[in-house]
Amino acid sequence: MSKKISESTVRRLSLYLRSLREAVEGSAETISSEELADRGGTTAAQVRKDLSMFGSFGKRGMGYPTAELTRAIEEILGLHRRWRVAVIGAGKIGSALVAYRNFHSRGFEIVAVFDTDPAKVGAVWGGQRIQPDEALERVVSEREIDIAIIAVPGTAAQSVADRVVASGVRALLNFAPVRLRVPEDVALRNVDMVLELEQLTYALNSAEF
């Protein structure tokens, strides 16, 4: 165990975790690498390799104990604690994120929402009063935000990123269709819906040879 962990491995851990939670609910005591593979869309060998990077969780001949492995993966992914999230941009996407129930149930707490539009500031969404853009730096550091979700137009995204990073945030989830520059100790993930659609059109377009 304990080599360098690839991004794909981490992504698969999240998928295994989901299957494990279902298995725990279905009160299965153990689960095999093969079943985890099936549900996660990969192979049994891959599952074993991924897990072996972090330790030895299974029992030979038996499989993996579901409850224990669930806790182990939660620990690896940092899900043993709750995380404080700010949503920046109270447009349609921001609104959908604030209302998204899966965040809360998976340990993510939206504790601040921001917008530049004075008409929106002051409104209350899901218990959060929308705060003005000027309050960004102060509130982000006071409220100890762990993760900033950027849901502003592309033109504003880099500036928002710079400001939250300067205020101490080390993880960004960016919905704007632009490539953000961040210091290398800041984690960044992009959700880019047009890009996903373009992967689909590529597939459609090449399929009709």
Next chain:
Amino acid sequence: MSKKISESTVRRLSLYLRSLREAVEGSAETISSEELADRGGTTAAQVRKDLSMFGSFGKRGMGYPTAELTRAIEEILGLHRRWRVAVIGAGKIGSALVAYRNFHSRGFEIVAVFDTDPAKVGAVWGGQRIQPDEALERVVSEREIDIAIIAVPGTAAQSVADRVVASGVRALLNFAPVRLRVPEDVALRNVDMVLELEQLTYALNSAEF
């Protein structure tokens, strides 16, 4: 050229395309692999490899002609035509998608929206009347939907996927946090926001060693 194209290559083509459009607007006649690399967050060699998979677009000593390369990549990605999209599920996410202006400007036309909730059916969003779930099969095939965006709860997602695939759709963009099973000739991309957040918490959690 003309070997098997990897998913990463296609993803990068979308990013190059974005930079190219900016370059065209800035009226740059040509662009070098190095500049494309910079803007796309990759290396010059990677840009040249990616492009060389599809042809020989550059001039040695000069770089790539921006306008021509833009058209070439649009052609490769299938963006020389418009695509007909259905959004299934008129919740918060569906609502954000219907309102998302970048779709339309990038060649994606939302031509149908569906929901099971009788209270929502009949409402008009962005020019689209929300249609009842029962109309899914009929409308999807009549309106010749190319791409279905699945924005329903996880429990309903597989059934919706099966139905649109049966109605002839060959490309799905899934926002539900479940692994969908589709025939192998159907293109599928997932947008999974909890999974993205979990990649971030992994990074945060390992950073504080």
Next chain:
DNA sequence: GGATGTGAATGTCTTCACAGCT
């Protein structure tokens, strides 16, 4: 017996480095 954990083999993607055009 049955399923894990893991080196070794294979496959895939990225980077290097330079020949070949313009």
Next chain:
DNA sequence: AGCTGTGAAGACATTCACATCC
């Protein structure tokens, strides 16, 4: 001279296959 296009090398990821242990 400058920058592309591309085989070859290198890095990385996945799959195989089997010894190991419950």
